[in-house]
Amino acid sequence: MITKRIIPCLDVRDGRVVKGVNFEGLRDVSSPVELAKFYSECGADELVFYDITASSDGRKLFTDILCETAANVFIPLTVGGGINTVADFDRVLKCGADKVSVNSGAIRNPNLIYEAAKLYGDQCVVLSADIKRVDGVFRVFAKGGRENTGIEAIDWIKHCVNNGAGEIVVNSIDTDGVKQGFDLEMLEKVCDAVSVPVIASGGAGKIQDFITLFNTLPKVDAGLAASIFHFGEVKISDLKNEMHKAGIPTRL
């Protein structure tokens, strides 16, 4: 029985973790390598590194950090941010990433997912979609959720899966940061539309939110969150113990 995955997401700028983190026993809380090790030891099933660097110097730092993490942390690593071309896939895969997540890059370059999937396999290509309700319709947003593309989200996701996206991160802008739980309505629509793994993102505020997610929508494969893990509001080891007690298949 495959277990439900818990995935912390780290925003990295110029080789450092951006959102302040608050952990006891961590020497350097803004070191991505230290934080990745810490999460891996706490039972994280996978890590997402999100590169929010704007400069090429920062990008070089990011890939150096990625290499160092991959040399020290032995769980799957997904990289997102700044992925616009197949050469970007190549750059991060060579540094030890296992999967690459595309967002705005897939909107700008309609062939990106197809080309990357053909080269590296579907399992390597993750579509990350920022979705928001606009007049009752789910729309895809670009540029970190700032720009409405006008694209209908479910059609977009289906299109990307047909082109070779092997996994979907559904990030609900409506629930993101609200901490009142995942966007179950949106996630159900996506789960019904595709047959690849779906990762829920946006809205988790407490342990119960993950349990509600997996109990309500058994088709969801993973839950992703950032600040609640970084600030210690939810400890991954506690979360996984509670999931296990609730009868959800969990890797302890």
Place this chain on the structure above:
Amino acid sequence: MVAIVDYGVGNLFSLKSSFAAIGAEVTVTDDSDVLRNADKIILPGVGAFEDAAKKLRDSGLDVVIKELAAEGKPLMGICLGMQLLFDKSYEYGEHNGLGLIKGSVKSIGDVIPSKLKIPHIGWNPLIFKNGTNPLFRYINEGDCVYFVHSYYACDCDDAVIAVSEYGANLTAAVADKNVFGCQFHPEKSGKTGLAILKAFVDMKEEEIC
């Protein structure tokens, strides 16, 4: 020393790092002399079977690997590298493998319910078969390992040392004397994965039968 066979398939960085992390001396090589001098050999692999089998043949290393396996040198295939150990694969046609373990490789779609997603991707507990192989001496049954695959080894019951349940019992690990294989990625399976690699590194000749 552990030698990881480099025949142009996939990125070997994580695999190499994982051996370094358990304190093993490790090298990535396409040199047959280095393979001959190694204590243990790792056959990695990702991607499509046909392409990987062809690259291995073109490199000439298939002959060396078969020869060393026949001499009793411990060999472990990982993921597609495990699938290459078998007689043949039915991934997009019919292709010959190394024939070091009896059995074949088929689509998991043949045996799992259609509602389940393919590939089988994620963490899944190991269920031991045919006793507890020395490869698992540092882990427990039920420990989870990380899988990413769409094809699985079958018709190899005697060699199966672990399965994982995903709508069916899928072959997770195999062993036949000195030849071992893991369908999952030990280098991505956290502490459990490293403990399996450590057991392989620590394995002594007399334990292999």
